Amino acid sequence: MTKNISSSKEFFNKAAFFCGICFMIFIPSSTALMNIFIFLTLIFSLLAGNLKKSILLIWKNPVAKAALILFALLSVSISWSIVEETSEGLRVLKKYNELWYIALLLPLFNTDVRRDIGINAYIVSMAIVLIGVYLVYFEIILPFSWTIKGHYQSFTVDGGFASHVITNILMAFAMFIAAHKSILTKSLWRIFYFVFFVFSFYYVLFISTGTSGQILAILLLFLFIIQHSGVRAIFLIPVLLILIGSITIIPSNGTAKSNTNSILFAIDKLGVRYHHLTSSDTAGFNTRPRIYINALKLITHKPFIGSGVGGFEKSFRTYEPEFYKLTSTGKRNPHNEFLMISVQLGVAGLLLLLYLFYMQAACTNRIRDREYKYIAQGLVILIIIGCMGNSMILDSREGHFWAFFSALLFSKLENKI
Numbered sequence: 001m002t003k004n005i006s007s008s009k010e011f012f013n014k015a016a017f018f019c020g021i022c023f024m025i026f027i028p029s030s031t032a033l034m035n036i037f038i039f040l041t042l043i044f045s046l047l048a049g050n051l052k053k054s055i056l057l058i059w060k061n062p063v064a065k066a067a068l069i070l071f072a073l074l075s076v077s078i079s080w081s082i083v084e085e086t087s088e089g090l091r092v093l094k095k096y097n098e099l100w101y102i103a104l105l106l107p108l109f110n111t112d113v114r115r116d117i118g119i120n121a122y123i124v125s126m127a128i129v130l131i132g133v134y135l136v137y138f139e140i141i142l143p144f145s146w147t148i149k150g151h152y153q154s155f156t157v158d159g160g161f162a163s164h165v166i167t168n169i170l171m172a173f174a175m176f177i178a179a180h181k182s183i184l185t186k187s188l189w190r191i192f193y194f195v196f197f198v199f200s201f202y203y204v205l206f207i208s209t210g211t212s213g214q215i216l217a218i219l220l221l222f223l224f225i226i227q228h229s230g231v232r233a234i235f236l237i238p239v240l241l242i243l244i245g246s247i248t249i250i251p252s253n254g255t256a257k258s259n260t261n262s263i264l265f266a267i268d269k270l271g272v273r274y275h276h277l278t279s280s281d282t283a284g285f286n287t288r289p290r291i292y293i294n295a296l297k298l299i300t301h302k303p304f305i306g307s308g309v310g311g312f313e314k315s316f317r318t319y320e321p322e323f324y325k326l327t328s329t330g331k332r333n334p335h336n337e338f339l340m341i342s343v344q345l346g347v348a349g350l351l352l353l354l355y356l357f358y359m360q361a362a363c364t365n366r367i368r369d370r371e372y373k374y375i376a377q378g379l380v381i382l383i384i385i386g387c388m389g390n391s392m393i394l395d396s397r398e399g400h401f402w403a404f405f406s407a408l409l410f411s412k413l414e415n416k417i
Helices: 002-025 031-048 051-060 062-079 086-094 098-108 112-137 164-184 189-206 211-248 254-269 284-301 312-319 321-326 337-366 370-389 396-409
Strands: 144-148 151-155
Touching: 002 031, 002 098, 002 112, 002 396, 031 098, 031 396, 051 062, 051 098, 062 086, 062 098, 062 337, 062 396, 098 396, 112 164, 112 189, 112 396, 164 189, 164 211, 164 370, 164 396, 189 211, 211 370, 284 312, 284 337, 312 321, 312 337, 337 370, 370 396
Parallel strands: none
Antiparallel strands: 144 151
16 A cells, blocks of 8 residues: 555656646747646646655755745735735736746756756757747748637747747757757767757847847856856957857848847947937837836835735826826836836835845855756846846746746755855
């Protein structure tokens, strides 16, 4: 009887891990399947038992603990949220499930083999997307679309199965992982990783129009050079910039030139030159400085504990009615996670969010494996910089991706800080 119970628990544990991997595989391609598999991961994890052991493991992990505390504050804040309907607060709270998904997934990556499977499965899932977009890019196949239960979906060269923003952020991180593996892998698989790196590098910077992914890719490449060359990075980083610039000025490469101009334009508009914007600047990055400034004003009305989860739009509509009427974007989401959390939870929430990112950064020093340590450092850069231009945790696919890799990379912390 005991043997049968033990066998059943092992089966459910393996099933939970399998579903966790499938959850990640479908992040770039299907929100529905992504949600189904994370739900199945939860079910199988509960059936596998060992809850006491898992809870102790989760609570001893500083990253999982910080994420759970932030989610707890979001949950409690529904009691003082200014939303008109509680259901609206719960709808936004649900978008932050990624914070406790870290705790759910963490016990599944309890061996190096499982961690390797998780990382390689991610590369394979992004390789499938990459092959597809290049087939469309070279006009070997045409962009295609389909309808599921009345919902129109398409596969395009710019965004694969998702939007150009999501796909390019995910591809930038896949490129970063492949760069490390092409150097650190000893087997012939390093050739595959190098080829993937080359094609993903070109796609992220010169084909896709996802500016967030392009900026993150450049920063991750800088980090990669620093990680592997130390002080020599002073000489190698300019070489990288010259390489990118050389590709850009090729006369036939209009896409590359357009994308580079887009990056520079985005950086300029995200800077301090917001006062140069005119009334005609109404779309995309042109409105972001204005949204950020108005979001900062919202924080001053409830600076300590905020407007409560889901309170961003109501707060915007109440305190900045004129801008709310004029803007076409940013009414529910300021496209900045730091501002989004600050409006909802005030200074208390912002400090907890910063503490979470600090713990991730500090815990990279507790990862002994060189490859995982470097990748974890890249994840920290990606989430912090990404949150400056996007609500990375609030947004579904980016948040799920971050939760998956947070669980995988910080599942084995060797030494104390």
